[in-house]
Amino acid sequence: MTAAKKTAIVVAPGRGTYGKGELGSIARLHGARFAELIADFDAQRRMRGQPTVSELDGAERFSVATHMRGDVAAPLIYSATALDYLSIDRDKYDVVAVAGNSMGWYSALALGGAVSIEDGFRIANAMGLNSQTHGPGGQILLQVVDEDWRPVPGLRDRLLGLVAAIDARPGHDLALSIDLAGMLVLAGNEQGLAALLAEAPPTPGRDPLRLAGHGPFHTPLMVGSSDKAKAELPASLFGGPAIPMIDGRGHVWRRFSSDPTELWDYTFGHQILAPYDFALSVQVAVREFAPDVIILPGPGDTLGGAIAQALIGISWQGIASKAEFVARQAADPILLSMGRAEQRALVTAKE
Incomplete structure (x- = not known):
């Protein structure tokens, strides 16, 4: 059978x-x-x-x-x-x-x-x-879960709040690009990415990673x-x-x-x-x-x-x-x- x-x-x-x-x-x-x-x-x-x-x-x-x-x-x-x-x-x-x-x-x-x-x-x-x-820019990957893949309380909201604040600044473009559950891919122009790297709160597991060869995908750029x-x-x-x-x-x-x-x-x-x-x-x-x-x-x-x-x-x-x-x-x-x-x-x- x-x-x-x-x-x-x-x-x-x-x-x-x-x-x-x-x-x-x-x-x-x-x-x-x-x-x-x-x-x-x-x-x-x-x-x-x-x-x-x-x-x-x-x-x-x-x-x-x-x-x-x-x-x-x-x-x-x-x-x-x-x-x-x-x-x-x-x-x-x-x-x-x-x-x-x-x-x-x-x-x-x-x-x-x-x-x-x-x-x-x-x-x-x-x-x-x-x-x-596309214009100048790219993507950065940030982790928002702990080593057991559980969400770090408040981290996602803090990051997305920071992204919105940076995007509101003159000459800065920054937005969520891809939601990968345990990781967020954020994309923007060079000014927006630089501000994110300078101001991002500590994230678990890995440092924020700039994705080689990637443009500001899934954004108006x-x-x-x-x-x-x-x-x-x-x-x-x-x-x-x-x-x-x-x-x-x-x-x-x-x-x-x-x-x-x-x-x-x-x-x-x-x-x-x-x-x-x-x-x-x-x-x-x-x-x-x-x-x-x-x-x-x-x-x-x-x-x-x-x-x-x-x-x-x-x-x-x-x-x-x-x-x-x-x-x-x-x-x-x-x-x-x-x-x-x-x-x-x-x-x-x-x-």
Whole structure:
């Protein structure tokens, strides 16, 4: 008797996930099975005069200056995510919804069937370039939970109050960029970021981290990127999703009731210019669809902590701390990261 399928939500990772350890992983994990799709991605890059995915993934060594740049990172991350998604064993897992973090929303569009896998690459590749269309500025990551991933009382509110105060100063731009549950990504211009670093209260775990190569994503400073995207990427690329997609507001785009033009407008408007609430998207997904597992495709597995912290934030299935999450993972894993070999083996179809 065949075991019953498990229901799963799939969460697509964003920038910063294809690192030194992932170099060569696209060819190694997918080169034989998805050669035709990789060739399509390569052809799209070649037509734009860009180094191909195969060339970048096959580089002799990882280069921070090259591989972390938006126009290189985005297509590599998208390729790894999409091909991992296509590798999920559908006899074991019924994918009931998809979500993504920041750039991972472009991947989620393809995983959810709102655009084709090939057009998803076109969007991610174009946005890798477009994401560099902004004024001076960037992102800073700050931790707001303790070592057991419980919120430090009052810290989030203090930080957001400081952000609002700095943003109100002449010549200073600062705003919430991404809510990662246990961490906040704040973005702004150089004056705003400098003031934040000078005035931020002590935060646990790590010092505030300036994210290398990142612009002031998910703020009005990205208006040039939004305008360029809407001019270059037509609404005709979009259709209704085949499965529900949860966006950066926690809104669920459902099959049959989603307007493709509205989805296009959100993707290249609000999604670029306003905060991305990743924690809320995960919390809505698990509450709405009650999955047996959450699958995190590659590249890497750095988003696993943020997913766990989002679950802890609502005490999902009684998980209210890092210790409880670790114990649950050991006994009956709820989060399956395809970037980890032992968990990947539980998710992928046998060749």
